[in-house]
Amino acid sequence: MKGTQLGEFEELILLTVGILFDDAYGLAIKDELELKTKRTVMISSVHKALVRLEEKGYLKSHVGGATERRGGRGKRLYELTYSGVSVLCQTREIRNSMWNLVPKIVWERNS
Amino acid sequence: MFSSLNILGLILGISSSLLITLYVNHELNFDGFHKNGKNMYRVVMHQPGNQVVGSSSEWWVVSPAILKPTWEEELPEIDLATRVRTREWTFRNKGDFIDERVHVVDPEFFEIFSFPLKSGVENSALKNPFSIVLSKEMAIKYFGSDDAIGQTLELSNGKLLQITGVLEDIPANSHLQFDFLVDFETLQTITGRDIISSNWLNNPYKTYLTLNPSTDLEEFDEKLRKYDVDGFNGQKWSFHLQPLSDIHFNRQISGTGDKGTLFIFITVGIFILFIACFNYANLSIAHHGSRAKNTSMRKIIGASRIQLINQFLSESFVLTLASFALSILMVWLGLPFFNRFLDLDLHFESLWTFQVILISGALLILMILVSGAYPAIYLSGLKLVNGIKGEISKSTNSSKYFRRSIVAIQFSVSILMIIGSLTVSRQLKYVENKNLGFQKEHIIYLSVWKLLSSGSDNISLFKQELLQNANIIGASASSGVPSRIGWSNIANWEGKSGDENPFFYRVKVDHDYLDLYGIELHQGRNFSKLQSSIQREYILNQEAVARLGFQKPVGEKFGFNDELGNVVGVVKGFHFESLHKSIAPLGIELADNYSFEYLSVKLNSQDFKKTINEIEQVWQSIVPDVPMNYAFFDERLEQLYAKDIQLSQTLNFYALVALIISGLGIFGILSLSIKEKTKEIGIRKILGAPFINLLNLVTSDIFLILGLATIVGGSLGWFVANEWLNNFSYRFEMGLEIVALSSVIVLFMAILPVSYKLIKSVRSNPVEALKNE
Numbered sequence: 001m002k003g004t005q006l007g008e009f010e011e012l013i014l015l016t017v018g019i020l021f022d023d024a025y026g027l028a029i030k031d032e033l034e035l036k037t038k039r040t041v042m043i044s045s046v047h048k049a050l051v052r053l054e055e056k057g058y059l060k061s062h063v064g065g066a067t068e069r070r071g072g073r074g075k076r077l078y079e080l081t082y083s084g085v086s087v088l089c090q091t092r093e094i095r096n097s098m099w100n101l102v103p104k105i106v107w108e109r110n111s
Numbered sequence: 112m113f114s115s116l117n118i119l120g121l122i123l124g125i126s127s128s129l130l131i132t133l134y135v136n137h138e139l140n141f142d143g144f145h146k147n148g149k150n151m152y153r154v155v156m157h158q159p160g161n162q163v164v165g166s167s168s169e170w171w172v173v174s175p176a177i178l179k180p181t182w183e184e185e186l187p188e189i190d191l192a193t194r195v196r197t198r199e200w201t202f203r204n205k206g207d208f209i210d211e212r213v214h215v216v217d218p219e220f221f222e223i224f225s226f227p228l229k230s231g232v233e234n235s236a237l238k239n240p241f242s243i244v245l246s247k248e249m250a251i252k253y254f255g256s257d258d259a260i261g262q263t264l265e266l267s268n269g270k271l272l273q274i275t276g277v278l279e280d281i282p283a284n285s286h287l288q289f290d291f292l293v294d295f296e297t298l299q300t301i302t303g304r305d306i307i308s309s310n311w312l313n314n315p316y317k318t319y320l321t322l323n324p325s326t327d328l329e330e331f332d333e334k335l336r337k338y339d340v341d342g343f344n345g346q347k348w349s350f351h352l353q354p355l356s357d358i359h360f361n362r363q364i365s366g367t368g369d370k371g372t373l374f375i376f377i378t379v380g381i382f383i384l385f386i387a388c389f390n391y392a393n394l395s396i397a398h399h400g401s402r403a404k405n406t407s408m409r410k411i412i413g414a415s416r417i418q419l420i421n422q423f424l425s426e427s428f429v430l431t432l433a434s435f436a437l438s439i440l441m442v443w444l445g446l447p448f449f450n451r452f453l454d455l456d457l458h459f460e461s462l463w464t465f466q467v468i469l470i471s472g473a474l475l476i477l478m479i480l481v482s483g484a485y486p487a488i489y490l491s492g493l494k495l496v497n498g499i500k501g502e503i504s505k506s507t508n509s510s511k512y513f514r515r516s517i518v519a520i521q522f523s524v525s526i527l528m529i530i531g532s533l534t535v536s537r538q539l540k541y542v543e544n545k546n547l548g549f550q551k552e553h554i555i556y557l558s559v560w561k562l563l564s565s566g567s568d569n570i571s572l573f574k575q576e577l578l579q580n581a582n583i584i585g586a587s588a589s590s591g592v593p594s595r596i597g598w599s600n601i602a603n604w605e606g607k608s609g610d611e612n613p614f615f616y617r618v619k620v621d622h623d624y625l626d627l628y629g630i631e632l633h634q635g636r637n638f639s640k641l642q643s644s645i646q647r648e649y650i651l652n653q654e655a656v657a658r659l660g661f662q663k664p665v666g667e668k669f670g671f672n673d674e675l676g677n678v679v680g681v682v683k684g685f686h687f688e689s690l691h692k693s694i695a696p697l698g699i700e701l702a703d704n705y706s707f708e709y710l711s712v713k714l715n716s717q718d719f720k721k722t723i724n725e726i727e728q729v730w731q732s733i734v735p736d737v738p739m740n741y742a743f744f745d746e747r748l749e750q751l752y753a754k755d756i757q758l759s760q761t762l763n764f765y766a767l768v769a770l771i772i773s774g775l776g777i778f779g780i781l782s783l784s785i786k787e788k789t790k791e792i793g794i795r796k797i798l799g800a801p802f803i804n805l806l807n808l809v810t811s812d813i814f815l816i817l818g819l820a821t822i823v824g825g826s827l828g829w830f831v832a833n834e835w836l837n838n839f840s841y842r843f844e845m846g847l848e849i850v851a852l853s854s855v856i857v858l859f860m861a862i863l864p865v866s867y868k869l870i871k872s873v874r875s876n877p878v879e880a881l882k883n884e
Binding site: 019021022023025027028030031032043048054057060061062063064075079081082083 | 198199302304308309310312313314315343560563564565566567597598673706708
């Protein structure tokens with residue numbers, strides 16, 4: 001597995017791209033993230049993470065819409081790749097297995 | 112004989128002008144068919160500091176989803192509003208998958224715009240989710256007939272949409288063109304989540320609205336300042352309203368209309384009409400002149416002046432009316448060819464508008480008067496003796512002067528138009544032959560990002576598979592192909608100061624890109640073949656190097672945004688945009704699989720179809736349900752100049768028309784001249800004069816007039832042609848030879864037919880000529 005070190009922010013970005021399905025571009029991703037995590041997200045962090053994740057092979061992008069507009073500045077849309085999906089699943093597996101290992105008493109004691 | 116020449120010229124002139132009128136009408140009435148038109152506006156955003164590379168416009172047609180509900184609530188001046196968004200969906204059509212562009216709209220869409228439905232009810236067509244309205248063409252494409260109500264369309268993900276309406280043909284002069292309409296509800300249901308964001312910078316929507324007619328626009332714009340947002344670079348971005356009528360011609364805000372071209376067309380139309388009318392007047396006067404005998408006889412018999420005037424007027428009335436009628440017939444017959452020739456979609460019915468009828472009526476009256484009244488009054492008042500002697504056509508100096516100036520104008524206009532026609536043709540030839548810095552033949556390009564849906568290595572797999580094909584010389588993946596490199600980012604380099612943020616064009620390519628397109632390196636080398644080099648590699652173009660001030664670019668550090676890599680090479684003269692624009696700075700970057708949009712494929716054999724089929728088979732084996740989209744590179748390149756080609760063909764056509772009309776006119780006048788001088792010609796021939804001498808006799812005036820016309824028409828033409836050529840950053844050197852050539856062409860056109868006539872009359876027996884006294 002290449003670089004399964006997925007930072008928390010990166011994981012959130014991958015999940016958001018998944019949620020947004022065929023409409024995952026910079027600002028939409030930022031909005032959805034803010035909505036779900038209830039924290040302010042800087043658009044520049046989103047873009048940096050997107051580029052990083054694409055290089056790692058977890059995302060692929062293309063420019064949406066034909067370039068009939070002047071200048072051709074269509075939006076760059078992101079999608080999860082197979083690796084992207086697998087790394088998300090793996091991360092979830094690891095988390096879930098660890099959750100299951102925490103003895104009940106910890107939850108009861110702190111609730 | 113005169114009558115037929117006259118009518119022919121007139122018909123040609125009127126029909127040509129009518130055709131132009133149709134075109135002008137088409138352009139000027141763009142979007143004019145909406146009944147709410149006067150109160151319709153489009154929301155646009157002014158984003159200072161956010162321009163496309165190489166453009167100066169800071170205007171964008173964007174708005175956030177939340178704008179509509181917010182404005183509807185807070186701004187009472189707004190009557191109705193709708194958002195429009197385009198999405199790309201894949202439909203299933205009998206086993207094939209086809210990508211289509213779908214327009215997503217609010218329910219108010221049909222209330223604001225006048226896009227009638229052929230079947231279905233506008234107000235309720237999109238009420239229920241999963242309803243879809245489509246155009247007649249699409250109905251036929253998917254269901255075989257335009258009676259598709261109630262049928263279902265299947266999306267590639269299995270969801271079904273019900274057809275609730277079929278659109279009437281959308282006029283060609285509508286800036287909004289679409290094939291499919293769905294409601295936002297439907298989009299939300301299909302994507303399964305709430306897509307409306309409340310972020311004012313998240314703006315993939317267009318918003319159209321109607322205002323209360325009594326709204327003061329300036330005041331309203333002031334109110335919109337409340338919604339200004341902070342843009343990305345600390346600038347204030349603001350919303351404004353653009354009237355519907357401004358959309359087509361406002362090139363700063365994505366308009367496609369060109370007032371310059373329209374102006375040329377209008378001028379051409381007027382010129383042609385001018386020539387035709389002048390011709391008509393000239394020939395009529397000359398014609399009547401030659402019937403002076405007839406007129407005088409009548410007077411002797413006892414016809415009153417009024418009666419004579421009546422006679423002339425009614426004759427010209429009939430003639431003119433007949434010409435008009437025939438012209439309209441010609442237009443009706445010729446319109447399909449005209450449309451195909453110029454790639455337009457004009458309708459005959461558009462002729463019957465108030466303005467056109469009014470102008471035509473006025474023209475008709477004017478022409479009847481000119482051709483009927485002038486000779487009528489002049490001739491009927493003539494001294495009887497002169498009339499009988501047939502000396503009328505030896506006319507007074509003033510009428511001769513009048514005729515000469517008309518001919519001069521005709522010549523000038525013809526020369527002007529030929530210059531225009533030659534200039535555009537020459538420039539197109541220049542464009543075709545110019546070395547663009549890359550090869551364009553035998554290359555197709557495919558959109559390949561969809562290959563990644565079933566495997567991250569698919570693009571290189573696809574490429575390797577294709578290279579096995581003996582008929583495929585090369586393949587290269589990239590994020591853009593020449594003429595389609597829309598991507599730009601902020602350039603980064605060593606020594607960059609904080610407040611410099613220039614945008615450079617950016618294209619990601621593989622190792623084979625430069626080779627496939629035959630792009631030559633001016634300095635340095637192509638990308639290294641080392642798998643994933645530690646540092647990124649870039650190849651810059653000369654303009655980027657100049658902008659960065661690099662003395663020795665190879666080895667310098669460069670990158671986009673926050674990155675820095677090595678510059679390994681420089682290219683020069685790489686025209687990746689049309690020749691209208693000067694070359695903008697570009698950074699070519701070596702990249703791997705991701706961010707590749709296209710695969711360019713260079714083909715070997717002549718049998719492209721076969722090879723393309725083979726490519727498609729490989730495609731299907733990797734992604735069976737996905738449509739393969741490809742295009743021929745050289746064809747797409749040519750589209751960059753579509754408007755210029757259209758202009759060229761129009762000018763060629765009308766220059767020819769102008770020549771013919773003028774030719775007919777000159778022919779008529781000179782024939783008259785020959786007739787007048789029949790005696791003189793006869794005598795000179797007997798005395799042994801050579802042909803040239805005789806020709807000179809008849810045409811001596813013409814040379815003088817032509818000379819004058821060359822100066823007038825030539826300088827005007829030169830000026831206009833240069834103005835037009837300024838549209839291009841790269842153009843051919845225009846020399847005076849174009850003016851000279853035009854002049855010669857016109858001369859030819861004038862002399863040739865007359866010489867023929869002269870020869871005939873000279874061959875005839877001079878005795879006959881002398882007898883005519």
